[in-house]
Amino acid sequence: MMKLLKNTATPIRPAFQHGFSLLELMVALVIGLVVSLAIFSVISVSEARKRNTTGANDMNQNGAFAMYQLDQAIRNAGTGFSQQYTLTFGCAINARRGSTVVIPPATLPSPFDSLKANIGGVFRMAPVIISHDPSGSQLSDTLMVMAGSAGYGEMPIESTSAPTVSSTAQLHLLNTLSFSAGQQLLVADRPDAASLPACLIETVDASYSGDPGAGVLPLGGAFYTAGSDKTLASYSPDSVAINLGASPSFKLYGVGAGNTLAGFDLLNGDATKDDLIGDGVVELHAIYGIDTANNGIIKWTAPTGAYAASALLDGSINAGKNIASIKAIRIGLITRSAVEDKKAVPQSQTFSMFADTAIPYTKTLGAAEQTFRYRVLEATIPLRNALVLN
Structure with missing residues (x-):
């Protein structure tokens, strides 16, 4: 009889698959989301701080550049004609290019469109004239600066x-x-x-x-x-x-649309547009430093009353003497960051300039303005050509 051979081969078993269970995947997903949220939160805070720092730096640079431009123009004001102020300070200017009358201009671009009415309709020779907002609604002043x-x-x-x-x-x-x-x-x-x-x-x-x-x-x-x-x-x-x-430079300076320091060249400018001088300037204000006794003592005086633009430019001999008594200009600029925060920036809601004079100026921020950062810059600029006038 034949013997049956015993099958000693190892039986084949199904192979087990290795991996993550659904529970493990969910736990990993939650951990990944938490880590991602933390990373994005850090990046968001870092980016916001970087944006604020960059905005503050840009604001400071824009303000410094704008003040530098004004400083250079005002220091040179009156060059070429100040020493003959009895002949020139207050004379009505007539200039034409071809058949076109340039001064007095028929129209002026914003923000100077109301200047002509504010000074009585006539442009006259003077080193520096401050045209103050006649409404008193805390709008910016306009400067008229002339130099040869x-x-x-x-x-x-x-x-x-x-x-x-x-x-x-x-x-x-x-x-x-x-x-x-x-x-x-x-x-x-x-x-x-x-x-x-x-x-x-x-x-x-x-x-x-x-x-x-x-x-x-x-x-x-x-x-x-x-x-x-x-x-x-x-x-x-x-x-x-x-x-x-x-x-020669016959320039106007003021705050234009979009928080810009704007300029306009009376002799060569395009009456349909102004020139960009600097960004980020919200307001410009100025006062006169006068020395009527010619003793070197400056009295800070508002551009109102006898020193209003219309009074200084009325063409009279007395007005010319008042122009000659202006020895310095004190400029104040309020600059603002270009980037707005989501919530109010922790800062003072009230800004002041000319605080050490009898005619300080104060600006209070509205609710919509409090999400920006601000700087106040002041400078006292001597009129070099006027300091030697008696």
Whole structure:
């Protein structure tokens, strides 16, 4: 008989699969979410702090740059014509480019569109004029700053006879030593007992060769068109010519839309738009430092009353003396960060400037304004050309 062989082979068992259970997956998912939330929270806080720090730095830099621009303009104010303030301070300015009257301008861009009415409709020569908000609603002030660019132009050149106005225009002067082609000059006449005659911005014609011995100065160029500006014919043999240099600056400064420090060039600007000077400026305010006794003692005075823009620019002899007594300008800027926080920033809700004077200015933030960061900058800027006037 045959023996049956015993099967000794190992039986095949099914292989077990290794992995995470549903419970383990849920626990891992919860841990991952908690860690992710923590990481995103740290990143969010870090980003917010970085944004606030960057915004504060930008705000400080914008404010410093804006103040620097104003400082440079105001320090140079009156260059070229201050020493002859009895002839120039308060004279009505007439300037035309071709057939277009440039000063007084027909229109001005925002934020200067109300300036013309505030100063009485006439633009007059002065180193610095502060146009204060007449409504008193804590709006920003506007500055009008004028300066020539020719240091040797402080001496007026006397006329020998009345100007010639025909197909060409000429000034008859004692000498033309300080003039060259393309330079701009101020033609002024002698004042009477009460007021100053108008003054003209003119340009030395490009044909002028610069002969120092010549007594005739031809006019033409950007701010004169032969035959169209007949006001020159009214000037007397007592008139004078004052050299303003090749690029005089007749600028306006104010706070424009979007919290910007805006500027406008009265001589060369586009009446439809202003120029960006600096960002982040919410308000601009200014006061005068006057010295009526000429003893070196400054009294801080608001741009109101006798020192309101309309009073200083009324064309009178007395107003010219008041302009000459202005020896310094004190500027205050309020700057604001560009980035808004979700909640009110922990800071004072009230800001003050000129606190050490009798005419402080205070701004109180509204609820919508309290989510931004603010800085107040102040500077006292001397008028170098006015400090030597008696």
